[in-house]
Amino acid sequence: MLLLQLTLLFVLVLGAGSSDDIYIYHRAGDEVIMSCNSVNSSETSCSSIKWFYFRDISTTDTIVSDGQINEDSPQADKLSLGRRCSLTITNISSEDAGAYRCYYGNTYDTNVFLNILTLSANQSTDPVGGVTLTCSLWVYTGIYCVEDSLRWLDEERDELKQDDDEVYYSRQKKCVSDLIITHQMNHSRRYTCQFVINNEVKISADYTLVSTAPNKIIIIIIIVASVGLLTILVIVGLTVFIKSRRKTGAAEDAPKRARVPDGEESTVSYRS
Known part of the structure; x- marks a missing residue:
């Protein structure tokens, strides 16, 4: 053996x-x-x-x-x-x-x-921050990947280049490539890693990055709802306060008013 x-x-x-x-x-x-x-x-x-x-x-x-x-x-x-x-x-x-x-x-x-191709996400330790997607092709130890054989695509299937507006593409090291996303969008986005030889895609993997940033529309709704609720509370409070003051004023004025007892008539003197 x-x-x-x-x-x-x-x-x-x-x-x-x-x-x-x-x-x-x-x-x-x-x-x-x-x-x-x-x-x-x-x-x-x-x-x-x-x-x-x-x-x-x-x-x-x-x-x-x-x-x-x-x-x-x-x-x-x-x-x-x-x-x-x-x-x-x-x-x-x-x-x-x-x-x-x-x-x-x-x-x-x-x-x-x-x-074997793997694709994972981690919070970036890079100074620019953000999230890092790591694409790795695991191979027999004696085989090496050609430079730039790992490519990144966005949702529109366009290849991402170094220093794009939304991402920072870290160059490939051996059979590992990082995509550092510095600005997360307000919605989920899909990124694709491809392994390519002579312009032929051998394998690819997708990763959908769910944004943790609050949606602007949701923020606006929350603000409007909060302002509306606060306005209602203020109106209700003022109404209760005004009614309370009126009741208090009426109670204070009651003893000062003249009242004629029942069965009695006023005596009026006339002078000739």
Whole structure:
């Protein structure tokens, strides 16, 4: 087994980047199925099948041996064998990126390089502030991304350039690109990260950034409602105050008024 692993590693190192290699691109969370082309279509048993995983040129993991999933593999709970001994990986993550190779009997397949795109958002620690969207392409360690192969698009599918009005585009570093959004809009906006080779989009991912800034219309409504409520309270208060003062004044004037008792008549003297 060790000799086989060393042989496959030697072939992988020499063959990496050859025209026979297969490159596949997926987003985190996807399900991936990799075929073992060496297996005959009439084969019903996978007892002679082996799958190897290469994270880098110094690490080789046997993830499937004699048709059985290696339970010691960190990927074990996500692996399964399907039709014609194909390898299925569910809910992939950045840790699954790398090279895979099938070995059947005395025949081995070409390298399959699994590349995984992730897109996340974090509060920016950059002096300009804002929110940072980070787009990363996780690849086999020995592979490097071409400069500017990661691109950013706005909702209108226009490519964002350095120092745009609403964003600040941080240049790509290896296979990682940051988009620092310095001015959040008053509504949600969608941004897209693309991985491009020779003007061909290999994979893309979208991120909708929900603005935390209050909407201007909502602010106006709140202000108008507050002013209206305050006006009503003032009017009600003044009305109650005026009525209260009137009642108090009437009570004070009552003892001063002359009142004629019932059954009595006024006596008037006439002088001739």
